[in-house]
Amino acid sequence: MYRGKDESQLTFETFHLPFGGRLDKENRWIKLSQIIPWDKIETMYAGKFSSTQGAPAKPLRMALGALVIRERCGFTDEETVEQIRENPYLQYFIGREEYSSTAPFDASMMVHFRKRLDSGTMKEINELIARGKTRETTKTDDDRDDFGPGAPKKGKLIVDASCMPSDIRYPNDMSLLDEARTKTEKILDELCRAQGIRKPRTYRHKARKDFIRFIHEKKPNGKKVRKAIGKQLRYIRRNLKNIGGMSDFYEALNHRRYRDLLVIQELYRQQKEMYDGKKHRVESRIVSIAQPHVRPIVRGKAGAPVEFGAKVEVSLIDGYTFIDHVSWENFNESQCLKGQVEEYYKRFGCLPESIHADKIYRNRDNRNYCKGLGIRLSGPALGRPAELTKEEKRQIREDSRVRNSVEGKFGQGKRRFGLSRIMAKLRETSESVIWINIIVMNLERRLAVLLFYFINCITRHMNHLKLLVGSMCLRWAAAL
Numbered sequence: 001m002y003r004g005k006d007e008s009q010l011t012f013e014t015f016h017l018p019f020g021g022r023l024d025k026e027n028r029w030i031k032l033s034q035i036i037p038w039d040k041i042e043t044m045y046a047g048k049f050s051s052t053q054g055a056p057a058k059p060l061r062m063a064l065g066a067l068v069i070r071e072r073c074g075f076t077d078e079e080t081v082e083q084i085r086e087n088p089y090l091q092y093f094i095g096r097e098e099y100s101s102t103a104p105f106d107a108s109m110m111v112h113f114r115k116r117l118d119s120g121t122m123k124e125i126n127e128l129i130a131r132g133k134t135r136e137t138t139k140t141d142d143d144r145d146d147f148g149p150g151a152p153k154k155g156k157l158i159v160d161a162s163c164m165p166s167d168i169r170y171p172n173d174m175s176l177l178d179e180a181r182t183k184t185e186k187i188l189d190e191l192c193r194a195q196g197i198r199k200p201r202t203y204r205h206k207a208r209k210d211f212i213r214f215i216h217e218k219k220p221n222g223k224k225v226r227k228a229i230g231k232q233l234r235y236i237r238r239n240l241k242n243i244g245g246m247s248d249f250y251e252a253l254n255h256r257r258y259r260d261l262l263v264i265q266e267l268y269r270q271q272k273e274m275y276d277g278k279k280h281r282v283e284s285r286i287v288s289i290a291q292p293h294v295r296p297i298v299r300g301k302a303g304a305p306v307e308f309g310a311k312v313e314v315s316l317i318d319g320y321t322f323i324d325h326v327s328w329e330n331f332n333e334s335q336c337l338k339g340q341v342e343e344y345y346k347r348f349g350c351l352p353e354s355i356h357a358d359k360i361y362r363n364r365d366n367r368n369y370c371k372g373l374g375i376r377l378s379g380p381a382l383g384r385p386a387e388l389t390k391e392e393k394r395q396i397r398e399d400s401r402v403r404n405s406v407e408g409k410f411g412q413g414k415r416r417f418g419l420s421r422i423m424a425k426l427r428e429t430s431e432s433v434i435w436i437n438i439i440v441m442n443l444e445r446r447l448a449v450l451l452f453y454f455i456n457c458i459t460r461h462m463n464h465l466k467l468l469v470g471s472m473c474l475r476w477a478a479a480l
Contacts, residue, residue, distance in 0.1 A: 016098035017088060028447070029089040035446050036064075037128050038095075044124055045117075058105060061095035063113040064125070067436045068443070069093065070110065071418055077110040114424065114432040119326065122435035130320035130442045131347065147345055149374045157344050157352035158316040159324075159361065160406040161333035163297040163307040164434055166422045171287035171296075171308070173271060174225075177232035178211045179289055180264045184239035187257055191243065194252035200242045207235045229275055236268050263292045284329065293328050293427040309422060312434060315340050316406045319445050321438050322347075326431055334361045338369055351375060356403040378403065413437055 015023055023030060038061050045060035069090055070080040081103050084090045088099040096104065117125075169175070185204050192199045214220065214228040243261065250258060263286065270282045287308055288294050297307050313325035313336050324340050325331075337357070344352055354376040355361075362379045370377040378399035380388070388396070413419035417437045424430040 029093045065094035071436045072440045077107040081107045114429040152350040153353045154350045158356045158406045161313045162410045164309045166294045166309040168288040191246045337366045
């Protein structure tokens, strides 16, 4: 059940402090709260709950505000609750009417906040914050009669993709198989305990010794690796066969054990397929039993050729970041360019003048698509390198400088915020963390724009004052 917005929440002047005084209107959290369109977001959030059934849910401002505080400051869930409890500015930011020394909610509620604010809701929130206004109507494919070469063109579209690594142990086949074998042994113990029968032979001590002996090898060759993997696969096969004979007692397993069993069965199938086929690749490869949705993303970077996490496709427009596609499977980002151009048109009602992308986007299909719409795609032409004029070289350098801004955004998200390691464990909560970090980055951009506007106004007034004083001095000197 959702009770909606608390109408008694007014401005920061009415926020009651038990020790006297008022909140400072120049505080960063006060300014940040004025940027976020709480009322419009509240309407979207309220539609996820029943108005009559269930326990009352926490207000949207409290849920979203707590997530923004966590990612902006880099706190844990527990530390976020403590900081809110101690800081009146944070309590105002999440929508409290007055300061209270009690915690507004338990730290475990942060997980529920991330689940409730799904990707669809987060996308709408990010659109409201990044664009600063609500688009009342969305043009569909049927009524986009002006989408084409004759459509108006304005602005620059910068596109790129990157991997947001998840917090998992670096995977290798032996460590995964040893973990799977250990978990199957525990599952087997619970099933035997539920039936009151003697545990079957599992050779667990011998299997553990085989694993320890292998990992102590400094540089095992391919033959030793294959032999060790084969042993662990046979141990797991024996355990899974014994567990399969007790399928009538699966209800004795809790949710986590049963989920681990399903993941291990798929992991065994993949590892057995690679072992029998003498290959090192398989579709939808599992690299973590605890997070089976995580996939290896081959990036080709010198420091990390393979990363493990979600691959995110973004568009950067006027310094604001928009997520166009999130996938846990690897994909070719060049195939998303047409969709990104259409999203740009839906957002702003016009096409971009130019698209700035790296080499992977500049294939023949994308070039023909952009040429048909009258959009300039950055980079040199395909084919044998030709002699470039001075103007063409200058344009290529300018396009490269423009495209660097998206690399800077990824660096900001991974160095300053939490995109370098996603600590959430579930698929939906991990995607929520990614969206929240993008929203926080756009809020930082809005604050920077406001600061620039404020400084620019002061500078203009100072220049005007200098001219006025200079004119008065000249008149005074002429009068003398």
